[in-house]
Amino acid sequence: MATIRIPTPLRPYTNGQSDLSISGETVGQVLDNLVQQYPALRTHIFNEDGGLRPFVNLFIGEENINDLQGISTPVQDGDRILLIPSIAGGEYPNVADFVP
Amino acid sequence: MDIQTSQNLFQASVTLSSLPTVRSLETLVGNTPLIPLRRVTTHLPATVQVLAKAEWFNPGGSIKDRPALNILRMALAEGKLGGGKRLLDSTSGNMGIAYATFGAALGIPVTLIVPANASPERIAILKALGAELILSDPSEGSDGAIRIARQMAAQHPERYYYANQYDNPANWQAHYCTTGPEIFHQTQGCVTHLVAGLGTSGTLIGAGRYLREVSSGIQLIAVQPSSPFHGLEGLKHMPTAIRPGIFDDSLIDQTIPIETEEAYQMVRRLAREEGLFVGISAGAAAVAAIRVAEQLEGGQVVTIFPDAGYKYLSDKALWAS
Numbered sequence: 001m002a003t004i005r006i007p008t009p010l011r012p013y014t015n016g017q018s019d020l021s022i023s024g025e026t027v028g029q030v031l032d033n034l035v036q037q038y039p040a041l042r043t044h045i046f047n048e049d050g051g052l053r054p055f056v057n058l059f060i061g062e063e064n065i066n067d068l069q070g071i072s073t074p075v076q077d078g079d080r081i082l083l084i085p086s087i088a089g090g091e092y093p094n095v096a097d098f099v100p
Numbered sequence: 101m102d103i104q105t106s107q108n109l110f111q112a113s114v115t116l117s118s119l120p121t122v123r124s125l126e127t128l129v130g131n132t133p134l135i136p137l138r139r140v141t142t143h144l145p146a147t148v149q150v151l152a153k154a155e156w157f158n159p160g161g162s163i164k165d166r167p168a169l170n171i172l173r174m175a176l177a178e179g180k181l182g183g184g185k186r187l188l189d190s191t192s193g194n195m196g197i198a199y200a201t202f203g204a205a206l207g208i209p210v211t212l213i214v215p216a217n218a219s220p221e222r223i224a225i226l227k228a229l230g231a232e233l234i235l236s237d238p239s240e241g242s243d244g245a246i247r248i249a250r251q252m253a254a255q256h257p258e259r260y261y262y263a264n265q266y267d268n269p270a271n272w273q274a275h276y277c278t279t280g281p282e283i284f285h286q287t288q289g290c291v292t293h294l295v296a297g298l299g300t301s302g303t304l305i306g307a308g309r310y311l312r313e314v315s316s317g318i319q320l321i322a323v324q325p326s327s328p329f330h331g332l333e334g335l336k337h338m339p340t341a342i343r344p345g346i347f348d349d350s351l352i353d354q355t356i357p358i359e360t361e362e363a364y365q366m367v368r369r370l371a372r373e374e375g376l377f378v379g380i381s382a383g384a385a386a387v388a389a390i391r392v393a394e395q396l397e398g399g400q401v402v403t404i405f406p407d408a409g410y411k412y413l414s415d416k417a418l419w420a421s
Binding site: 007 | 239241329364416417418
């Protein structure tokens with residue numbers, strides 16, 4: 001199980017929960033399982049083609065998944081995933097300080 | 101083309117002796133150009149114009165120079181700043197850059213609460229200008245930064261002047277005194293619609309309040325993200341965000357929700373078809389302004405382009421495709 005941190009604007013769709021334990025062997029599987037459990041999240045995270053929306057950023061620990069293997073990035077038990085919107089793009093060198 | 105011809109062409113538009121030497125950086129704030137959109141509006145009738153206020157011409161690079169300078173001036177006039185007291189506020193970037201710019205110019209130290217997912221360009225600019233930065237939880241967005249600023253201001257009132265751009269009337273008053281009159285004069289009073297994004301709401305409330313006074317029929321149209329989770333830097337989804345104290349929705353005739361993806365696409369079109377290299381909120385404003393214009397048989401739709409695209413270059417998804 002990985003723990004995924006839900007940003008404040010999306011917590012109304014997770015019954016107010018900020019940290020969710022979700023199973024999956026890759027980031028993509030974790031996200032699929034997440035939106036299966038909380039279907040109202042789907043349109044906020046994925047576009048109509050099933051791809052991630054362009055402003056959605058995912059970090060595992062200190063690493064942006066775009067610098068790893070994207071949604072195919074393997075997830076280990078106990079990994080903590082941070083889901084945040086881009087508010088002006090970039091590599092976010094400081095985001096890791098806030099990974100829960 | 102020979103050099104003489106080239107000089108003649110330039111001198112047709114610029115008289116060298118008229119180039120100003122300014123008294124201070126602050127005098128350069130405002131009086132930004134109003135630029136017609138041409139190639140992205142070819143489907144509109146000739147009787148409908150869409151014009152964009154090019155706010156990146158401000159010395160700090162964004163529309164936020166106007167409210168930041170006014171907030172600073174008001175605080176200084178009221179004795180709330182000075183003697184080493186630090187200006188404190190939350191910001192996702194442009195307001196912070198404006199505070200840091202004029203703080204440096206006026207000798208006022210600045211402390212900013214910035215969500216950690218602000219772009220590296222913004223953080224680098226703020227540091228270059230000498231601002232003290234406190235990064236807030238990116239999961240909490242701009243509202244998380246607001247809460248930290250409030251807490252610090254309450255804990256250390258002797259150390260900080262809390263500028264509070266969301267509740268400070270000097271914010272909208274800057275636009276009432278400058279942005280609104282400029283739009284009215286630049287359109288010779290013919291502006292029919294003002295379309296502007298909502299962040300603090302200062303631009304639309306201030307400029308709109310002025311324009312409503314001088315042109316009672318004007319339509320004031322707000323632009324906001326279509327959902328609470330979005331990538332429209334600087335804009336707020338008002339129904340789910342901390343409501344700014346200066347926001348007066350009784351002034352607004354219509355609100356247009358914009359998807360992040362359509363704003364991104366418009367940013368690319370403005371760069372590639374108009375030569376206007378602008379930021380994401382400008383893309384959102386342009387989408388909304390064109391949507392308004394498409395419903396008209398005649399009119400002048402003015403919108404606001406808050407900043408240029410330089411601070412968004414590291415957003416690979418924005419410039420892809």
